[in-house]
Amino acid sequence: MALNVKIDTFEGPFDLLFHLIEKNQIDIYDIPIAELTEQYLDYIDKITENQLDLASEFLVMAATLLSIKSKMLLPSMPKQDVESELAVAEDDGVDPRRELMQKLLEYKKFKEIAMLLKKKEEKEELVFKKPPEDLSSMWTDDIPLAEITFEDLKSAFKSVMGKKKPEEKVSKITKDPMPLSRKVIEVYQKLRQKSKIFFSRLFDKKTPKLEIITTFLAVLELVKMKRINAVQEEQFGEIVLTCREV
Amino acid sequence: MELQEAMGIIEGVLFTSGNPVSIDEIAKALNTSRELVLECVKQLEIEYNKPCHGIMISKVGNSIRLTTKPDIFPHIEKIFKPKVRSQLSKAALETLAIVMFKQPITKAEIESIRGVNCEKALSTLLEKNLICEKGRLSVPGRPILYATTDECLDYFGLESIDDISID
Amino acid sequence: MELQEAMGIIEGVLFTSGNPVSIDEIAKALNTSRELVLECVKQLEIEYNKPCHGIMISKVGNSIRLTTKPDIFPHIEKIFKPKVRSQLSKAALETLAIVMFKQPITKAEIESIRGVNCEKALSTLLEKNLICEKGRLSVPGRPILYATTDECLDYFGLESIDDISID
Numbered sequence: 037m038a039l040n041v042k043i044d045t046f047e048g049p050f051d052l053l054f055h056l057i058e059k060n061q062i063d064i065y066d067i068p069i070a071e072l073t074e075q076y077l078d079y080i081d082k083i084t085e086n087q088l089d090l091a092s093e094f095l096v097m098a099a100t101l102l103s104i105k106s107k108m109l110l111p112s113m114p115k116q117d118v119e120s121e122l123a124v125a126e127d128d129g130v131d132p133r134r135e136l137m138q139k140l141l142e143y144k145k146f147k148e149i150a151m152l153l154k155k156k157e158e159k160e161e162l163v164f165k166k167p168p169e170d171l172s173s174m175w176t177d178d179i180p181l182a183e184i185t186f187e188d189l190k191s192a193f194k195s196v197m198g199k200k201k202p203e204e205k206v207s208k209i210t211k212d213p214m215p216l217s218r219k220v221i222e223v224y225q226k227l228r229q230k231s232k233i234f235f236s237r238l239f240d241k242k243t244p245k246l247e248i249i250t251t252f253l254a255v256l257e258l259v260k261m262k263r264i265n266a267v268q269e270e271q272f273g274e275i276v277l278t279c280r281e282v
Numbered sequence: 283m284e285l286q287e288a289m290g291i292i293e294g295v296l297f298t299s300g301n302p303v304s305i306d307e308i309a310k311a312l313n314t315s316r317e318l319v320l321e322c323v324k325q326l327e328i329e330y331n332k333p334c335h336g337i338m339i340s341k342v343g344n345s346i347r348l349t350t351k352p353d354i355f356p357h358i359e360k361i362f363k364p365k366v367r368s369q370l371s372k373a374a375l376e377t378l379a380i381v382m383f384k385q386p387i388t389k390a391e392i393e394s395i396r397g398v399n400c401e402k403a404l405s406t407l408l409e410k411n412l413i414c415e416k417g418r419l420s421v422p423g424r425p426i427l428y429a430t431t432d433e434c435l436d437y438f439g440l441e442s443i444d445d446i447s448i449d
Numbered sequence: 450m451e452l453q454e455a456m457g458i459i460e461g462v463l464f465t466s467g468n469p470v471s472i473d474e475i476a477k478a479l480n481t482s483r484e485l486v487l488e489c490v491k492q493l494e495i496e497y498n499k500p501c502h503g504i505m506i507s508k509v510g511n512s513i514r515l516t517t518k519p520d521i522f523p524h525i526e527k528i529f530k531p532k533v534r535s536q537l538s539k540a541a542l543e544t545l546a547i548v549m550f551k552q553p554i555t556k557a558e559i560e561s562i563r564g565v566n567c568e569k570a571l572s573t574l575l576e577k578n579l580i581c582e583k584g585r586l587s588v589p590g591r592p593i594l595y596a597t598t599d600e601c602l603d604y605f606g607l608e609s610i611d612d613i614s615i616d
Binding site for chain 2: 453456460462465466467470474475479495499500501505515517518524525527528529571
């Protein structure tokens with residue numbers, strides 16, 4: 037088996053599966069799952085430990101393949117009568133490979149489109165187009181401007197500004213944020229004064245992201261130190277901080 | 283209308299537009315049949331094939347437009363500022379293909395089709411203005427929905443997404 | 450370089466530019482003499498004189514450009530006039546939006562945002578008294594600054610300029 041192909045040349049587990057399917061001329065509609073799983077695992081073995089980040093997605097697929105393989109090994113249920121057969125067809129009767137097959141077929145479709153796009157891109161790169169002629173002098177009558185609202189103006193402005201080519205990125209260099217220890221003291225003092233405060237009030241719109249993170253860490257630290265309580269009623273809701281009696 | 287005259291008008295129309303013009307629109311404006319327009323296009327193609335011409339007709343779906351010939355690319359590039367276009371990576375192309383046909387779509391949905399993280403590919407495509415954010419899905423987390431831009435069609439010389447067929 | 454080949458490149462260059470290109474610049478880019486370029490232009494003119502072509506070369510000082518032939522203008526107008534109408538009203542809307550949120554602003558600044566000529570749109574907005582001239586910028590050329598009129602604010606139900614926000 038040619039194992040000189042490095043794992044990171046594949047776009048993902050589906051890409052690798054495809055490589056194996058094409059190499060072995062496997063019929064997607066009737067995948068020899070045991071054989072494919074074995075070959076897939078051979079590739080996965082090539083992933084060294086320091087590539088674990090990359091590996092996780094490949095490992096999920098390995099688990100899926102093994103699960104399908106084990107399902108295939110189970111004896112199929114004996115069919116007693118038509119009624120139970122129908123009930124079974126909904127669930128256990130389905131080929132365990134079906135879901136994988138559907139996903140592979142869908143992925144294959146987009147892989148092919150991507151290749152088509154690549155060809156179009158290469159072709160387009162070698163030709164120049166012409167800007168449209170300015171024809172505004174062709175129109176001598178009144179230009180209709182009826183029925184526009186302030187909202188129309190706003191959205192026109194937003195879209196025209198959005199179309200502008202992104203300017204060179206200027207990255208901001210911010211001061212070192214307040215050290216965590218000082219932030220802990222600051223947050224605790226604020227809470228001692230007010231006894232109850234919303235987390236969002238601990239910073240404003242201008243506060244750099246890093247400082248917000250430090251503030252959040254300070255809150256966690258204070259909770260751990262059992263100095264404050266933090267309650268969030270719903271997902272993405274406000275976090276209410278209260279001071280605990282010491 | 284005579285063939286020669288119609289050819290001249292079609293050339294003028296394509297030149298003026300710069301963008302693709304549909305065959306039907308041309309036929310309607312010339313008050314003639316689609317067949318005659320197609321015949322003119324064929325004759326113009328023969329004409330442009332001569333080395334003394336640097337332009338050609340490209341077909342984009344049901345439309346046609348004029349572009350320069352690929353073989354004079356180096357000369358034109360020399361006069362105008364060189365095209366700086368780094369080609370899209372395989373990951374970016376796959377991601378874009380999915381956005382094209384499934385738009386509007388969330389990052390999670392794209393990732394479930396590709397089976398891998400698409401963070402980097404999406405940010406490349408956003409940066410190149412080939413896709414844009416198009417609202418948010420009203421489910422917990424309110425994930426961003428992505429769609430292709432008009433610039434995307436232009437980038438690939440497509441009139442519409444239907445020009446890329448999937449079956 | 451062969452004459453035929455040079456003709457093709459010159460056609461491609463003029464096509465890509467849309468605007469006039471100087472003879473000297475072309476000669477330099479083609480690494481050839483001014484005389485050869487002029488000979489090519491002459492040959493191209495003969496070529497374009499055939500009725501099957503709708504474009505021609507116009508000379509502007511020491512530069513040349515491609516334009517459509519005047520006799521096909523009625524056809525061009527028929528196909529593009531409806532588009533011009535919607536283009537112009539879009540241009541007027543966008544221009545007004547830019548003046549509204551960026552006032553006072555010069556024509557050059559508006560054009561750099563929109564990427565296209567705004568002459569016509571500005572004159573329409575001035576005519577309709579939605580914008581007015583509000584002094585000049587103290588830079589060379591002293592370009593006119595544009596701002597919205599009270600009538601315009603009134604039209605959109607705004608009390609004063611302070612109410613204008615994009616949120």
